[in-house]
Structure formats: structure tokens, C-alpha cells
Amino acid sequence: MPSTLNVFLLCAVMLAALLHCAPGVPLDDAPTDGPAGDPSGDLSGDPSFEEGDNPLDQLNNVWEAAIEAIRGHKAAFEDEFQMKYIILGNYKTPSIPDACPHSNFRKEVYLRNFAQGLLTYTVLLKHVEKEYPRKYSSQLDNLIIKIKEKMRHQEKVTALTSSQEEQLLHDIDRPNAFDRKMTAHSIVYNLRNFLVDCKRFIINKLRSPEEV
Structure with a gap:
């Protein structure tokens, strides 16, 4: 059975032959709606999203800014590769942080794991920024600061x-241009899901009466 890598390489050859693939486009293309059942990152209607100046509202706003920075990624990927966005879920990239756990951990553990995951993404984004002219890491830096403000033991991050x-x-470097670009898109795809999934869960955790 051909490996996932070989499948993607075959796709690249076919696209080059049929479409005379154009150069990559920036990852911050125009926003678009996500497919049914796919989290778009738009949480403005979520009961956990509120306007205001209290610390939790400030965290919401910074988190939304990080999600907003990558809102146009789906359109950019599909325009460049003429593939469905969901295919990135099958593209395996080493060192991607684990998805937000939904086990019965304490708040401090969730916050620490999330902040640590964001720090890993700030490094992974260096690969993205080599392939595409787009900066994401500054938004993550702001979010890390706000998350650590909610922790008792910030030094553990x-x-x-x-x-x-x-x-x-x-570990994530690749010898050919196609795979380097696919790896970059995979990183942003997983970051988007990480931000959306963890936001909904952690904000609800922070609203609960449990002590951190």
C-alpha cells in the first residue's frame, strides 16, 4: 500500500500536469465559511464569549484575535492546491501538540498543557513563515501571556x-517544495483546530467554581 507521502506526491504530479500549478498564495487569503460540522473559529455566538474589560473577557478577546489571524486559511489552501481542506487532517506532521484533552483534569493542568502546546506552535510556525509571507506567532505570544496570568505556577510553562x-x-523539514508547503498548511490547520477546541473547553472550565 503506498504511503501517505506517496499519495500526496502523486497528487502534486497530477496537479502540475493538469493545472500547471501556480506559485503558492499567502495563507491570509479572504475569509470563508467552514464546511458543515467543521469549526470555523467564529465563536461570537458562543455563550462563553462576552464583551467587557474583566480578565476573562480580555482572555476571550485575545483568543479570538489568534483565531481571526488564521480565519482565511481554508480558502487559501483550497485555492492553491485545488484539494478539499479536510485532506489536511490526514497529512501527518511530526511534533504537532496533542489535541485539547477532555478528561477530568484540574484547571491548572489544562492551562499548562495548552500554554505548552502554544509554545510548540510558535516554533512550528517558523517553518510556516519560511514558506509563506504571513506572521502568526505574535498573536500566540499574546495568548500565552493571558493564559499564564490564569495560572498559579507559571514557571512550569x-x-x-x-x-x-x-x-x-x-524533524519537520522536507526535501521537496510540495511537502514543505503541505507541512506548513498542516501546521496551520492543526493550530486552528487546537485554538477553537481548547477555547470552548477551557473558558468553560475557568467559569466553573473549582479552585485552580
């Missing part, structure tokens, strides 16, 4: 060392 960063970027 640690940035990757320079050697860890180098190894992570080496």
Missing part, C-alpha cells in the same frame, strides 16, 4: 531550548 527548536524544525 517553559519555552523550548535552542537545541530543541533546532531538532523540531529539522
Whole structure:
């Protein structure tokens, strides 16, 4: 059975032959609605999203800004590759942080794991920014600050060392342009889902009376 990589390579060859693939487009293309059942990132109608100046509302706003920064990714990917966005869910990229867990952990654990995952994404985005002229990491930096403000033990959230960063970027590097671009899109796809899924769950956790 051909590997997933071979399947994507075959797709690239077919697209090149049939469509004379144009150069990659920026990842911040015009916004678009997500498919049915696919989280679009628009949580303005969510009961957990409120306007205001209290700390939780500020966290909501910063989180929404991070989601908004990648809202046009679906349209950009489908325009560039002429593939359905959902195919990125089958493209395996090493070192992608785990999805937001829905187990019965305490708030502190959720916050720490989420912040640690964001720190990993800030490194992964360096690969994205090499392939496409788009900056996402500043929005994540702001969100990490707000998440850590909710924690008792901020010191447990640690940035990757320079050697860890180098190894992570080496692990996701690819020898050909097609796979480097697909890896970049896969990172943004997974980041989008990570932000949307964790926001809904963690904000509800923070509203609960449990002590952090």
C-alpha cells in the first residue's frame, strides 16, 4: 500500500500536469465559511464569549484575535492546491501538540498543557513563515501571556531550548517544495483546530467554581 507521502506526491504530479500549478498564495487569503460540522473559529455566538474589560473577557478577546489571524486559511489552501481542506487532517506532521484533552483534569493542568502546546506552535510556525509571507506567532505570544496570568505556577510553562527548536524544525523539514508547503498548511490547520477546541473547553472550565 503506498504511503501517505506517496499519495500526496502523486497528487502534486497530477496537479502540475493538469493545472500547471501556480506559485503558492499567502495563507491570509479572504475569509470563508467552514464546511458543515467543521469549526470555523467564529465563536461570537458562543455563550462563553462576552464583551467587557474583566480578565476573562480580555482572555476571550485575545483568543479570538489568534483565531481571526488564521480565519482565511481554508480558502487559501483550497485555492492553491485545488484539494478539499479536510485532506489536511490526514497529512501527518511530526511534533504537532496533542489535541485539547477532555478528561477530568484540574484547571491548572489544562492551562499548562495548552500554554505548552502554544509554545510548540510558535516554533512550528517558523517553518510556516519560511514558506509563506504571513506572521502568526505574535498573536500566540499574546495568548500565552493571558493564559499564564490564569495560572498559579507559571514557571512550569517553559519555552523550548535552542537545541530543541533546532531538532523540531529539522524533524519537520522536507526535501521537496510540495511537502514543505503541505507541512506548513498542516501546521496551520492543526493550530486552528487546537485554538477553537481548547477555547470552548477551557473558558468553560475557568467559569466553573473549582479552585485552580
